[in-house]
Amino acid sequence: MKKNIILSVFFILVFFFIAEMYVSRQVLAEEERTQTLKPKTDIQEIPDWQARWELAKVLSYAKRYDESLVEYKKLIKEKPELYQAKVEMANVLFWQGKRTDAITLLEQMPLRSIDENTKIVMSDIYVSQKEYKKAEPLYRTYLEKHPGDQKVRFKLAQMLSWDKRYNDSISEYKTILNAIPDDIQVRRRYAYVLIWAGKNKEAIEELRKTLK
């Protein structure tokens, strides 16, 4: 009898030991699986400066330029090394008509940190200020990379004509009209440059083409 009791207790202990091991393994496996049930989500914390940068951009999209500039100023004060933010701020100033402020800001930055489109904005500002010598290399560098951008080439051609460099301007107009021969507006402008250059006969020929 006593032997039986001891054996029973022994078996009960062995059983609970095995059962415990089995249950623990199941629980662990279940926990591991539950971990995979949670989708891996982006839990990176977004810092205030980044949220403010995004806010400044959205304010500019909403054409709330004054508010946008306030946010850009706060951002640049906190992160002066953020050239991209300065470029964007300069663009906002440009859209707001504050061209001098925009160019002053852009000139403080290394040229390599300014994107191509903003360089065109810079050129446009220089042209509006009759600073043709500053504008020309920016247009030309851009056109080396994008020779097919006739819109920018047209800006350069116009600028050269205003700078009285008619032959250079005519050369650019010829390139444009080779690419888009049916553009009447460009051909008319070209004709005016020919007139300014004293090439009246050629100008008349070009103007005739615009009447066909």
Place this chain on the structure above:
Amino acid sequence: MFIIFLLAISVLTTGAYRTIKHEWITFRKGESYFEKKEYAKAIPFFRSALEHGIKKPEAVFQIAESYYVIGDLSSALSIYNKIEKENPTNTAIILRLADIYVDLKRFNEAAYMYRNLLRINPLNRSSRIKLARTLAWSEKYDESILEYRKVLGDIK
């Protein structure tokens, strides 16, 4: 002794059942591929296991997640939508749904999901920023600005 014997038998048979039964083998294969991050291979096994009557919520999760990872967003979306109906307060699922809607450029639905998250946890900064971004992408600039200002503590 007899009770102990019965208990031992039941534990062993449950283990054996899960090891030998076809749908469980299929499910485990799916899991094995999933753990190895071979998601495209895992999907047919999970599908087969579910079609053969296995009732494991994690199989459904893992199929949805596998579809998401391999970029089959519409399949992932349809499964996550079902999961979300059964688990309406599971923030991880709602967040995943919102992110899928953003990837599919369905910004209104994404915004709805982020707002749901914010109803559950109004202080969740990451969800509020994502809501602000989503509103901006759908050109609802004024609403977006409002959310950004809340994030920055400019307004409450």
